[in-house]
Structures are given as C-alpha cells and as structure tokens.
Amino acid sequence: DTGVSQDPRHKITKRGQNVTFRCDPISEHNRLYWYRQTLGQGPEFLTYFQNEAQLEKSRLLSDRFSAERPKGSFSTLEIQRTEQGDSAMYLCASSWTGGPTPDTQYFGPGTRLTVL
Amino acid sequence: GDSVTQMEGPVTLSEEAFLTINCTYTATGYPSLFWYVQYPGEGLQLLLKATKADDKGSNKGFEATYRKETTSFHLEKGSVQVSDSAVYFCALSDTSGTYKYIFGTGTRLKVLA
Numbered sequence A: 001d002t003g004v005s006q007d008p009r010h011k012i013t014k015r016g017q018n019v020t021f022r023c024d025p026i027s028e029h030n031r032l033y034w035y036r037q038t039l040g041q042g043p044e045f046l047t048y049f050q051n052e053a054q055l056e057k058s059r060l061l062s063d064r065f066s067a068e069r070p071k072g073s074f075s076t077l078e079i080q081r082t083e084q085g086d087s088a089m090y091l092c093a094s095s096w097t098g099g100p101t102p103d104t105q106y107f108g109p110g111t112r113l114t115v116l
Numbered sequence B: 001g002d003s004v005t006q007m008e009g010p011v012t013l014s015e016e017a018f019l020t021i022n023c024t025y026t027a028t029g030y031p032s033l034f035w036y037v038q039y040p041g042e043g044l045q046l047l048l049k050a051t052k053a054d055d056k057g058s059n060k061g062f063e064a065t066y067r068k069e070t071t072s073f074h075l076e077k078g079s080v081q082v083s084d085s086a087v088y089f090c091a092l093s094d095t096s097g098t099y100k101y102i103f104g105t106g107t108r109l110k111v112l113a
Helices: none
Strands: A005-007 A010-013 A019-024 A031-037 A044-050 A053-057 A065-068 A075-079 A088-095 A111-115 B003-006 B011-014 B019-021 B023-026 B033-038 B044-050 B056-059 B062-065 B075-077 B086-093 B101-103 B107-112
Touching (some): A010 A019, A019 A111, A031 A075, A044 A065, A075 A088, B003 B086, B011 B019, B019 B107, B044 B062
Parallel strands (some): A010 A111, B011 B107
Antiparallel strands (some): A019 A075, A088 A111, B003 B023, B019 B075, B033 B044, B033 B086, B062 B075
16 A cells, blocks of 8 residues: 555646646545645645546536546546646545445645646 | 634644644534644645544544534644644545545644754
C-alpha cells in the first residue's frame, strides 16, 4: 500500500493555458474524489468516481473543468483556459466502499496550482 | 444543506497545555464525523473518526466524542507537543451514499516550546 499519489506536486502556469493533474489512488479502491482547497479554507468537493463512472459533479466544477477515470484506476483533472481564480490546492482522495469503513477517505499530498 | 463550523484560529499554546478545538455541525441524518490534520506542504491525514452518537474517536492522544444532542465533535488533547503544530479540519461524511466530505474552515494550532 503506497498511499494516494498526485502529480505534479506544484504547477505554475499562465492565465489561459490548459493544465492536467493526475491522481493514483490506493490500489483496489473503487471510489476516487477530487477536492479544491483555497488558502485559509477547508477543502471543497468537486467530483467523484465509482470505478470509471463519474457519479456527481459539484456546481464548483465549471465547464472548463473535466475529470476522467478511464479504467477505474488513476484519474486526471484538466482545467482549460485557466484563470487566476483557479489557483488552489487540488486534493485527491480514495476509498473502498466494500469494507467496514466505506466513508473513510485517504488523501494524497495535493497539487498546488498557481495561475499567473 | 449540511455544514461544519470550527472555531477560528490560530490557537497558540505552550507545550504540555490542554487543547480544545470546537466543531459543530448541521446535517440531515446521522453522518460520520472526522478530524483530519494537515502539516505544512502536505495533504490531509486522518486523525480520528466516530460513526454514531456517543462514539469516541481517539488517536495519538487526541480524542473527540460524537455528541448528537449538541451536534458537536470537539477535539481535545491533554498535553500538546511542538510536533502537533498543524492545521486541523473537522469534517462530516454526506449521508446520501456519496460519502463526500464537508469540511470546516480549519483551525491552525501553533505549539511553543
């Protein structure tokens, strides 16, 4: 069990550019969640997957954001035409709903995005 | 909708002092409640959890009791150490089946030697 990993850890981009983040969950975890955390705030839910199916998207996830989990393993989060307001830490978490603690999520280290 | 309210920080304590960080929640149904800790530059680590009323979660000297009557889940530790300096988040798990989390705004704890 290597834990949840995210790549890259830091990303600096210019306004208007596209960026893509990757999350590798704990192996065999069927659920994967994305959250966004802005400075001084708690994380806010963006979207989640059960296996490869994206089951819910927050209204925070504008049409510039897209997430995929093509084979039910790793996931990507893409932001198109980045804006300065997208600057935040993007956190990924995974969980296994088949066990005794389906509501316990394990978080990755996050990707910190800075949009100049 | 569901929400979590935490006491604002920062909280500054001397080593070996008693810690309380208040957390109250509003929710439909009976959510699981969590405390996560975030050290500088890192992601969130699960500190403890409780799944039903009167449950007490504990870990590393930290404790919190699920109080349904006061809708609270206050975090306590009898004697803090410098290494406990971090940001602490209270969260609840959505009861609709998504298990998505709703977090408080976090409380920064600074422990002085």
